[in-house]
Amino acid sequence: MKNGLNEREFLPRLLFKGRNLSKTYGGNTVLRNIDIDIYRGEIAGLVGENGAGKSTLLKIISGVEPPSTGEMEMNGSPYKCSSILDAHRRGVGMVFQEQSLTANLTVAQNIYRGRESRFSVLGLVRWGKMNAAAQKVMAAVDIRDIPPDRKVWNIPFAARQRVEIAKVLDIVSNATEDRSLILLDEPTTVLSREEMESLFREVRKMAGRGNGVIFVSHRLSEVLELTDRIYVFKDGEKTAVLKTSEASEDILYEKMVGRETTGEYYLSARQALPSDDVVLETEALSQWGVFIHVSFKLRRGEVLGICGVEGSGKEAVCSVLCGDESATGGTIRVNGEKRTFVSPKDALDAGILSVPRNRREDGILGMLSIRENITLSSLKKLASHGVVSLKKQNEEALSWVTRLGIKCSGIFQRISNLSGGNAQKAIFARVLGSDCPILVLDHPTRGVDVGSKGEIYSLIREITKRGVSVVLLGDTLDECIGLASRILVMKDGIVTGEFDCSHGRKPSQVEVVQKMM
Amino acid sequence: MAAQTQTQTQTNMGSKMKLFVKDAVSRYTYILCAVSVVGAFYVLNPRFLSMYSVQNMLVEAAPLLLMAAGISFVLFTGCIDLSTGAVASCVCVLTGTYVARVGHGIIPLMILLGVAAGFANGCIVTKLKVPSFIVTLCAQSVWKCVALVQSGGGSKNIPIASRSLVLWASKPFLHFPAICWIALAVLMIFFFIQQKSVVGKNIFAVGANERAARMAGVDTAKAKIYAFVYSGLGSALAGMIYAYKLKSSVPNIGDPLNLMAISAVALGGTLMSGGKGSVFRTLVGVLTVTAISSGMNMAGVDAFWKDIVYGVVLIGAIAVNSEKGVRDLVVR
Numbered sequence: 001m002k003n004g005l006n007e008r009e010f011l012p013r014l015l016f017k018g019r020n021l022s023k024t025y026g027g028n029t030v031l032r033n034i035d036i037d038i039y040r041g042e043i044a045g046l047v048g049e050n051g052a053g054k055s056t057l058l059k060i061i062s063g064v065e066p067p068s069t070g071e072m073e074m075n076g077s078p079y080k081c082s083s084i085l086d087a088h089r090r091g092v093g094m095v096f097q098e099q100s101l102t103a104n105l106t107v108a109q110n111i112y113r114g115r116e117s118r119f120s121v122l123g124l125v126r127w128g129k130m131n132a133a134a135q136k137v138m139a140a141v142d143i144r145d146i147p148p149d150r151k152v153w154n155i156p157f158a159a160r161q162r163v164e165i166a167k168v169l170d171i172v173s174n175a176t177e178d179r180s181l182i183l184l185d186e187p188t189t190v191l192s193r194e195e196m197e198s199l200f201r202e203v204r205k206m207a208g209r210g211n212g213v214i215f216v217s218h219r220l221s222e223v224l225e226l227t228d229r230i231y232v233f234k235d236g237e238k239t240a241v242l243k244t245s246e247a248s249e250d251i252l253y254e255k256m257v258g259r260e261t262t263g264e265y266y267l268s269a270r271q272a273l274p275s276d277d278v279v280l281e282t283e284a285l286s287q288w289g290v291f292i293h294v295s296f297k298l299r300r301g302e303v304l305g306i307c308g309v310e311g312s313g314k315e316a317v318c319s320v321l322c323g324d325e326s327a328t329g330g331t332i333r334v335n336g337e338k339r340t341f342v343s344p345k346d347a348l349d350a351g352i353l354s355v356p357r358n359r360r361e362d363g364i365l366g367m368l369s370i371r372e373n374i375t376l377s378s379l380k381k382l383a384s385h386g387v388v389s390l391k392k393q394n395e396e397a398l399s400w401v402t403r404l405g406i407k408c409s410g411i412f413q414r415i416s417n418l419s420g421g422n423a424q425k426a427i428f429a430r431v432l433g434s435d436c437p438i439l440v441l442d443h444p445t446r447g448v449d450v451g452s453k454g455e456i457y458s459l460i461r462e463i464t465k466r467g468v469s470v471v472l473l474g475d476t477l478d479e480c481i482g483l484a485s486r487i488l489v490m491k492d493g494i495v496t497g498e499f500d501c502s503h504g505r506k507p508s509q510v511e512v513v514q515k516m517m
Numbered sequence: 518m519a520a521q522t523q524t525q526t527q528t529n530m531g532s533k534m535k536l537f538v539k540d541a542v543s544r545y546t547y548i549l550c551a552v553s554v555v556g557a558f559y560v561l562n563p564r565f566l567s568m569y570s571v572q573n574m575l576v577e578a579a580p581l582l583l584m585a586a587g588i589s590f591v592l593f594t595g596c597i598d599l600s601t602g603a604v605a606s607c608v609c610v611l612t613g614t615y616v617a618r619v620g621h622g623i624i625p626l627m628i629l630l631g632v633a634a635g636f637a638n639g640c641i642v643t644k645l646k647v648p649s650f651i652v653t654l655c656a657q658s659v660w661k662c663v664a665l666v667q668s669g670g671g672s673k674n675i676p677i678a679s680r681s682l683v684l685w686a687s688k689p690f691l692h693f694p695a696i697c698w699i700a701l702a703v704l705m706i707f708f709f710i711q712q713k714s715v716v717g718k719n720i721f722a723v724g725a726n727e728r729a730a731r732m733a734g735v736d737t738a739k740a741k742i743y744a745f746v747y748s749g750l751g752s753a754l755a756g757m758i759y760a761y762k763l764k765s766s767v768p769n770i771g772d773p774l775n776l777m778a779i780s781a782v783a784l785g786g787t788l789m790s791g792g793k794g795s796v797f798r799t800l801v802g803v804l805t806v807t808a809i810s811s812g813m814n815m816a817g818v819d820a821f822w823k824d825i826v827y828g829v830v831l832i833g834a835i836a837v838n839s840e841k842g843v844r845d846l847v848v849r
Binding site for chain 1: 712713714715716718719721722725726728729732733735736737792793
């Protein structure tokens with residue numbers, strides 16, 4: 001028993017129970033029939049690849065989103081909450097992955113945001129009292145170096161994370177007498193080793209008093225160090241529950257990865273043999289503070305997969321390649337010619353276009369029709385002297401709708417009415433229609449149903465056969481290995497490995513994961 | 518399970534039907550609005566739709582139509598242009614002052630001025646990243662001042678000797694004055710730009726989702742600059758038409774126009790947040806606004822009260838048209 005407390009007293013007492021929890025977003029199931037039990041005094045780990053459903057489960061438990069089906073119980077009574085505040089009242093608090101502090105308020109104001117009334121007289125807050133209380137709350141978590149009256153934007157990121165943790169612990173422990181459930185979603189990403197250890201000490205103390213903790217991290221070593229039990233997720237399903245004492249990194253890798261890739265799903269046999277001419281080359285490409293010295297050569301007809309956990313810098317590399325962000329060092333050469341991109345338009349002129357990661361925000365123009373969405377990047381091709389031929393535009397849109405099998409009531413339908421898979425196909429149509437020889441596919445199958453996934457895979461095979469080159473950030477590792485002809489693995493902003501993945505020589509997922517984490 | 522699926526399909530059908538009705542209603546609100554305004558004034562005073570009255574209204578509507586059609590493009594991008602009235606004032610003064618000396622050569626010069634004013638707005642918004650609200654508010658102040666300085670603060674008539682130069686604009690042509698036809702012709706050009714040009718399509722793309730448009734390789738800065746240029750062009754034409762119509766230079770002619778133009782666009786159902794709308798809808802909006810204005814005149818409403826009505830109409834029209842179903846929509 002790790003936490004040095006009496007197992008007999010707490011463990012049999014169930015704190016939180018979830019049964020049959022599922023979540024579906026528009027026909028796309030991201031979480032399937034999850035049963036989860038958290039006991040008092042327990043620290044449970046949650047591991048899985050990106051998109052395995054960990055974050056979704058946490059969102060459901062913390063009241064951000066309701067489950068599509070399933071029941072939950074907290075402290076023996078049914079638990080249903082419609083908001084984070086609701087969850088707080090029931091003693092469930094989450095420390096979010098993204099910083100949820102308001103930067104232009106002070107530390108104390110953040111800790112007591114929404115709970116100022118206890119310090120106020122006739123609507124006027126007694127700040128001194130609030131600051132003193134905040135000081136005490138933070139001292140409970142061993143934070144003594146942050147003045148509570150400092151604005152959050154003036155304190156470093158790691159400190160913000162600790163303030164956030166202190167805040168959540170205070171909220172939930174006020175709501176219930178040590179019968180709280182605390183959710184930690186990757187709290188350690190920005191912490192130094194010492195800070196992390198003090199956080200772990202605090203988490204153990206919390207658990208020792210009888211609270212339950214769910215801990216999510218990409219770093220398996222931390223999960224193994226801190227937790228009592230580990231839930232392993234893959235593709236929205238629970239693949240294993242292990243006692244930490246019986247788990248090791250290798251076992252976890254295996255369970256996270258699940259079955260071996262069935263190569264046919266990714267049509268590896270149809271993988272194009274890349275030619276020798278290099279179409280895109282980066283040399284020591286860097287973005288200050290995000291990634292450094294990324295060099296690779298992309299050949300014609302090749303699929304170059306970039307793997308890494310979220311925050312490894314792969315997303316930023318992608319943004320730089322498609323011109324959305326600028327590099328701070330290094331060079332990009334397209335067909336041997338040095339190029340600098342100020343905006344995605346420059347990249348498009350050079351022949352690079354991307355399928356963005358966030359379809360709703362960066363991909364579709366929801367208010368406009370399918371036609372306008374599909375032809376957006378190829379208007380120049382369809383126009384002469386700046387005047388678009390509507391006939392050509394209709395034909396182009398219609399031909400893509402038929403070719404990719406986009407299910408819609410017509411090319412004038414608003415694209416926001418399409419399902420995720422069909423909207424994604426429309427974006428593929430836009431990108432392919434632009435005739436760009438280099439495509440950056442940033443999570444091309446995110447939020448897409450299984451059927452459309454298969455179609456997108458065969459589409460990628462088809463275009464690479466025609467000589468289009470692809471830089472791919474896979475939605476899952478499985479996918480990245482399955483599709484790529486070569487893989488670049490990144491960790492903490494540097495390239496840690498490179499694999500040749502020609503057909504029949506695919507590296508195993510465990511090999512790749514080991515370089516990632 | 519099967520039963521559940523069935524009820525789901527049924528509710529889907531129900532919500533689809535509802536969506537369809539809602540869609541149809543929101544699509545034609547602007548026409549309904551125009552018809553009811555005209556209808557109401559007609560009931561109050563049947564002379565409202567007499568030939569004389571309609572001719573008058575269209576003469577009133579012509580400059581407003583030009584300005585509103587131009588400003589529509591800015592609103593399609595989700596930006597706003599508050600400088601149109603001041604640009605019109607300025608152009609009106611310059612035209613009135615110099616038409617006697619320069620002759621018809623003043624027309625291309627003033628068009629150039631309008632384009633330049635819009636270009637400046639657009640460049641400041643896109644290159645210096647200043648919100649369009651601020652940029653055009655400041656531009657408004659600048660152009661207003663130019664108009665006042667140039668005119669010396671008061672209206673001046675175009676000298677009788679040069680009147681012949683401007684008379685053609687008010688001469689009827691096929692029952693209606695030439696300026697009405699000019700306004701209509703410019704509207705058609707704007708409609709063509711909106712429907713068929715690459716720039717027009719990009720302007721809508723920027724308004725619908727600027728991030729996504731940028732990621733798709735659209736030159737968003739260029740699209741916005743063009744939108745402001747069209748707006749400046751429309752304002753300049755409006756100012757010129759006023760000078761020709763009133764045969765004088767009036768330094769404060771544009772003051773109420775900005776509000777009227779934006780009200781007209783909003784009444785047409787163009788979204789203030791961008792991405793949706795049409796200059797044709799703006800035409801209907803302009804007719805509605807003009808009908809309200811003339812109707813109030815005929816009903817004997819004090820001119821001072823008119824701006825109150827426009828203000829209320831603008832807020833009402835925007836409230837009716839804004840997309841409320843969108844979660845987390847932040848209105849700035």
